[in-house]
Amino acid sequence: MRAVPARRIPSWAWVSGLTAGAIVAVAVLAVQAEGGPQPTAAASPRPTASASADAKPSASPTDTAPVAVPDDSGTGRRIVYSLGAKRVWLVDASDATRRTFAVWPGTVSPDPGSYAVSSRNEGTTGSDGVEIEHIVYFTAKSGVSIAFSNALDGSSPPPPAQGTQTGGIRTRVADGDALWAFGTAGTTVVVVE
Structure with missing residues (x-):
């Protein structure tokens, strides 16, 4: 009997086979990842307030479990701000909450109602002397502009001087x-009690 010489598999076949195997492995891992636990936006801690004159807002406020967007906040893509809960929701066009977090309100509160983001400013010094960024203006009351912002250094706002x-x-x-990122010009802002 005569020996049959072994055939070599061409290199392109090896590369094609390995590539196909890698694609299958990635697809299997993607399907497994879809079925596993998904990350969610964690609610930020809730700021605390005190009525005493020498009270200082907490730099590390505590928070409770995520809260559902208020029922009376409309529909569609919007920013919802609850005066009583001191909380904001970023709601997408399908009415799904994308993020919710607690806030530290100023001394002048907007009236409940529907507004729109009127202007934005990347950064400035706040009326309390703190460097702030991401200022998203949506209304004014008693000559005071009302806007969302954050301190550049991440601090909570200092207590305002009496009467400020x-x-x-x-x-x-x-x-x-x-x-x-969410509150572009024209974005609806709904303020609720």
Whole structure:
């Protein structure tokens, strides 16, 4: 019997086979990842407030479990700000909450109602003397501009001097980044009790 010489598999076949195997492996891992736990935007801690004159806002406020967007906040893509809860929701066009976080309100609160982002400013010095960024203006009341912003250094706002009117609604830095990206000019802002 005569020996049959072994055939060599061409290199292109090896490369094609390995590439196909890698694609299958990546597809299997992607399907497994889809079925596994998904990351969610964690709610930022809730700021605390005190009525005492010498109180200082907490730099590390505590928060409770994520809160559902208020029922009376409309529909569609919007920023929702609850005066009572001291909380903001970023809601997409399908009415799904993309992010919710607690805020430190200023001394002048907007009236409940529907507004639109009127202008934005990348950074300035706040009325409290703190360097702020990601300022998203949406209304004014009693001559005070009301806007969302965050301190550049991530700090909570200092207590305002007695009688000082501030319209800044402060956020943590990561929340300010998210609100800045979401709150483009014309974006609806709904203020609820």
